[in-house]
Amino acid sequence: xxxxxxxxxxxxxxxxxxxxxxxxxxxxxxxxxxxxxxxxxxxxxxxxxxxxxxxxxxxxxxxxxxxxxxxxxxxxxxxxxxxxxxxxxxxxxxxxxxxxxxxxxxxxxxxxxxxxxxxxxxxxxxxxxxxxxxxxxxxxxxxxxxxxxxxxxxxxxxxxxxxxxxxxxxxxxxxxxxxxxxxxxxxxxxxxxxxxxxxxxxxxxxxxxxxxxxxxxxxxxxxxxxxxxxxxxxxxxxxxxxxxxxxxxxxxxxxxxxxxxxxxxxxxxxxxxxxxxxxxxxxxxxxxxxxxxxxxxxxxxxxxxxxxxxxxxxxxxxxxxxxxxxxxxxxxxxxxxxxxxxxxxxxxxxxxxxxxxxxxxxxxxxxxxxxxxxxxxxxxxxxxxxxxxx
Ligand SMILES: *Cc1c(COP(=O)(O)O)cnc(C)c1O
Numbered sequence: 471x472x473x474x475x476x477x478x479x480x481x482x483x484x485x486x487x488x489x490x491x492x493x494x495x496x497x498x499x500x501x502x503x504x505x506x507x508x509x510x511x512x513x514x515x516x517x518x519x520x521x522x523x524x525x526x527x528x529x530x531x532x533x534x535x536x537x538x539x540x541x542x543x544x545x546x547x548x549x550x551x552x553x554x555x556x557x558x559x560x561x562x563x564x565x566x567x568x569x570x571x572x573x574x575x576x577x578x579x580x581x582x583x584x585x586x587x588x589x590x591x592x593x594x595x596x597x598x599x600x601x602x603x604x605x606x607x608x609x610x611x612x613x614x615x616x617x618x619x620x621x622x623x624x625x626x627x628x629x630x631x632x633x634x635x636x637x638x639x640x641x642x643x644x645x646x647x648x649x650x651x652x653x654x655x656x657x658x659x660x661x662x663x664x665x666x667x668x669x670x671x672x673x674x675x676x677x678x679x680x681x682x683x684x685x686x687x688x689x690x691x692x693x694x695x696x697x698x699x700x701x702x703x704x705x706x707x708x709x710x711x712x713x714x715x716x717x718x719x720x721x722x723x724x725x726x727x728x729x730x731x732x733x734x735x736x737x738x739x740x741x742x743x744x745x746x747x748x749x750x751x752x753x754x755x756x757x758x759x760x761x762x763x764x765x766x767x768x769x770x771x772x773x774x775x776x777x778x779x780x781x782x783x784x785x786x787x788x789x790x791x792x793x794x795x796x797x798x799x800x801x802x803x804x805x806x807x808x809x810x811x812x813x814x815x816x817x818x819x820x821x822x823x824x825x826x827x828x829x830x831x832x833x834x835x836x837x838x839x840x841x842x843x844x845x846x847x848x849x850x851x852x853x854x855x856x857x858x859x860x
């Protein structure tokens with residue numbers, strides 16, 4: 471049995487140690503952390519729904535109707551009319567024949583890859599894909615080939631090299647640490663040519679992008695085709711918890727039979743599914759939220775450009791500022807914190823070595839004045855911290 475302490479200590483010295491902070495307020499843009507008030511730019515609650523009064527009421531109503539625990543897996547007695555209704559509404563909203571709820575996005579990705587792929591098969595993934603898609607490939611036992619970020623020639627070469635066996639291309643529709651989008655239409659063309667599945671992980675697009683917030687998949691691929699698979703999460707823009715996979719009837723039936731992260735786990739509380747139905751209605755009716763969010767994104771980018779900050783190529787609420795070294799990113803995060811501003815400090819291995827960054831996320835709950843506060847704080851800290859690091 472090895473001593474765990476030296477490795478922890480080494481991690482700390484490399485500025486890679488991760489620590490939790492404890493919220494004593496609801497999730498929102500004004501949060502209280504360890505007794506101190508902050509304006510937060512680091513949640514994935516893009517529409518500000520996580521603490522929405524209508525969602526709170528729906529959850530309470532759901533608990534009164536269905537109790538708290540589901541008590542069993544979906545295939546035993548855990549599947550309630552609330553789950554069923556939500557699946558039908560998600561299928562209709564995304565224009566897919568069927569949808570299937572999973573407990574988390576992480577489990578959904580693992581479930582799809584392990585149900586469809588095995589030894590002798592090949593998963594092809596963008597280098598910047600979310601960890602859950604990389605882990606999904608590993609769990610499936612298939613070979614994993616990675617292509618250069620958003621590079622379609624590189625994707626083509628990997629597909630051509632995949633050989634016999636099933637092929638599945640998996641991609642973040644919106645890259646979680648970069649905020650840019652994958653060219654889904656071009657990817658679908660290549661997947662068709664190589665008879666490959668295309669799994670689109672729309673964790674950050676669903677609820678935010680496209681008409682009525684239907685997401686990147688619907689926006690770029692419409693109804694999709696028999697080789698396309700949509701995965702989206704419910705714990706980000708929808709403000710609740712969980713995830714779903716949508717696609718053909720045969721795909722969903724296969725997942726129900728074969729996805730181990732579906733079969734061997736307790737169903738999420740039915741009250742949560744009940745609340746998510748309300749979240750879906752708020753998303754559908756949320757054009758004003760998305761319009762405000764887009765105004766804030768433009769406002770932030772214009773302001774940051776005027777300050778000469780190194781913006782990344784993102785049109786989404788994820789607006790990272792590349793810093794470089796982990797220690798510098800930590801120092802910049804701490805300096806902003808002193809000004810009452812919280813941002814995500816993202817270090818390796820979540821991002822490549824030397825590409826540590828601030829992950830700034832905007833929410834429809836922010837006011838333009840709060841974005842100005844962020845810009846003022848960046849103006850006060852950015853150059854000073856970067857200069858000191860040279
Ligand atoms: C957050 C996220 C997931 C995981 O979803 P959870 O429901 O939080 O487990 C999967 N893929 C991407 C791209 C994500 O950002």
